[in-house]
Amino acid sequence: MNKFKAYFAKVKQRMIDMKNQPKKPRDFSPILNSVISILFGLLVGFLIMLAVNPENALGGLAKLLTGGSATPQMMGNTFFKAGPLILVGLAVAFAFKTGLFNIGVSGQFMVSGVATLYVANLVVLPAPWHWMLAILAGVVAGAIWAGIPGLLKAFFNVNEVIATIMMNYIGMYLCVIMAYNAAVYNTSITAINAYYPTANTPTLGMSNLFPGSNIDLGIILAIIVAVIIWFLLKKTTLGYQLKAVGYSVPGSKYAGINYRRNVIISMMISGALAGLAAAITYLAVLPDYLRPVNKILSIGFEGISVALIAQSNPLGIIFSGVLISYIKQGALTMQLLGFDKEITNIVVAVIIYMIGISSFLGAYIKKRRDKHIKAHHESEEDAKNV
Numbered sequence: 001m002n003k004f005k006a007y008f009a010k011v012k013q014r015m016i017d018m019k020n021q022p023k024k025p026r027d028f029s030p031i032l033n034s035v036i037s038i039l040f041g042l043l044v045g046f047l048i049m050l051a052v053n054p055e056n057a058l059g060g061l062a063k064l065l066t067g068g069s070a071t072p073q074m075m076g077n078t079f080f081k082a083g084p085l086i087l088v089g090l091a092v093a094f095a096f097k098t099g100l101f102n103i104g105v106s107g108q109f110m111v112s113g114v115a116t117l118y119v120a121n122l123v124v125l126p127a128p129w130h131w132m133l134a135i136l137a138g139v140v141a142g143a144i145w146a147g148i149p150g151l152l153k154a155f156f157n158v159n160e161v162i163a164t165i166m167m168n169y170i171g172m173y174l175c176v177i178m179a180y181n182a183a184v185y186n187t188s189i190t191a192i193n194a195y196y197p198t199a200n201t202p203t204l205g206m207s208n209l210f211p212g213s214n215i216d217l218g219i220i221l222a223i224i225v226a227v228i229i230w231f232l233l234k235k236t237t238l239g240y241q242l243k244a245v246g247y248s249v250p251g252s253k254y255a256g257i258n259y260r261r262n263v264i265i266s267m268m269i270s271g272a273l274a275g276l277a278a279a280i281t282y283l284a285v286l287p288d289y290l291r292p293v294n295k296i297l298s299i300g301f302e303g304i305s306v307a308l309i310a311q312s313n314p315l316g317i318i319f320s321g322v323l324i325s326y327i328k329q330g331a332l333t334m335q336l337l338g339f340d341k342e343i344t345n346i347v348v349a350v351i352i353y354m355i356g357i358s359s360f361l362g363a364y365i366k367k368r369r370d371k372h373i374k375a376h377h378e379s380e381e382d383a384k385n386v
Contacts, residue, residue: 030311037309037354038323045347049339056337064344067333068326076206076213078322078329080284083218086321087277088299089306090229091270095160096312097233098266099246104149104164105274106300107171108142112275113282113290114178115141117192120199120283121184130198135279142275143268145171150267154260160267168296179292191289194282201283218280223318225276230314242266274300308352324348 045064049057068078088105095102116138125133149163179185179192186193201217209215233239244252245262253259277299281288306324310316327348331341 030313031316033355033358034309034311034316034320037351037358040354041347041349041351044350045343048343048346053338056339060334060337060339063334063337064327064330064347067330068328070333071212072210073212074329074333076210076215078326079210079219080213080215081328082322082325083222084277084281084299085302085306085325086219086222086226086317087273087280088303089310089317089321090226090314091273091277092300092303093307093310093312093314093317094229094233094273095266095270096307097246098242098262099249100153100263100266100270101161102146102149102164102267102270103161103304104146104167104171104300105270105303106297107164107168108145108271108274109278109281109299110175110290110297111145111171112138112142112271112278114175114192115275116279116282117194117290118178118184120196121193125198127198127200128202130196131201131283134199134283135201135276138275138279138282139272140275142271142273142278144271146271146274147264147268150264153267154263168300172294172296175290176292176294179290185292189289191291194287194289196283199283200285201280203285214284214286216280216284218284221276221280222321225273226314226318229273233314238265274303277303305348305352308355309348311355 042061042065046057046061049060053060067074069075088109091105091108092102116134119134119137120130123130123133145167146164149158149160149167152158152163153160184192186195203216204220206215207213231239233243241252241257242262242265244255244257245259245266249259252262281299282290302324306317306320309320309323327344328341331339331344334343335341
């Protein structure tokens with residue numbers, strides 16, 4: 001009995017010590033790394049402009065930095081294009097958090113787009129039920145398509161990178177076949193029909209705030225989902241289990257966490273996010289066209305850029321998605337001065353490289369500092385013992 005009392009007294013004292021322990025200051029180095037990387041990327045972009053067209057270089061940089069907000073229409077279009085980018089960034093980041101590399105977001109996006117458009121064109125329902133059902137179809141299709149590599153990884157240890165790349169190509173050819181279906185194919189636009197008034201996502205009056213733009217519900221949905229994903233990963237048991245699997249597979253198994261279940265759940269949630277991105281892209285009042293072409297869409301790879309710039313932080317992805325959309329909108333105005341809009345791709349690439357380098361250097365410096373502090377404490381202890 002005395003042993004139990006002593007044990008509980010020790011536990012109670014440890015809890016008191018933990019409570020009285022001073023809080024560690026927040027580490028803002030990831031944010032600082034991202035800001036410095038963005039500035040360096042813009043500097044490289046400016047140097048390229050200087051080399052190509054020295055006379056208009058400053059004007060080109062000004063267009064790049066202000067074009068995305070030059071008019072209410074441009075600002076609205078920046079937010080409109082940011083919605084899908086935020087969601088594909090979340091799709092990639094969610095898998096990253098659980099130690100998986102979902103490089104199949106493009107395939108999941110395309111398959112979900114077809115599912116969304118089939119419901120939009122073939123199902124007759126009044127608004128808002130029609131667009132809600134179409135969005136749900138896209139989300140479910142994305143979850144199922146991503147769940148296949150998840151099952152292969154969980155039960156047969158098939159590398160998810162290889163599996164998702166293969167699923168990209170299967171999805172691409174499947175979309176080509178399904179797009180040519182006479183029930184949905186529109187020969188005048190050589191794409192799946194894009195006219196379905198009851199299935200269009202509502203603008204909620206935001207078109208009055210940004211007149212002339214294509215802004216709609218998509219950006220609000222993307223922000224809400226980003227907050228939900230942050231809460232899920234940070235504040236729930238499921239989020240803890242998913243991250244535990246990402247940190248250490250053997251450790252999570254030892255702790256009694258179901259590895260297979262969490263891998264499948266992670267991939268399905270990732271695919272569902274890609275599906276939601278496709279749904280808001282193709283259900284907009286002025287949507288992208290889904291054409292039957294043998295080409296994998298680049299949006300999934302743009303999602304990798306969004307996730308890396310935000311360092312897989314769900315809330316940070318809101319800002320990185322808007323940033324990339326803003327730069328792309330600025331690039332459209334930059335062309336008026338004779339600059340190629342592809343300069344923005346170089347800027348984004350440099351930003352990602354700089355984030356990678358700064359993260360590596362930061363980790364190396366921290367390791368060296370911790371080692372030095374540990375050695376210093378050990379020498380002090382040795383001196384006391386002597």
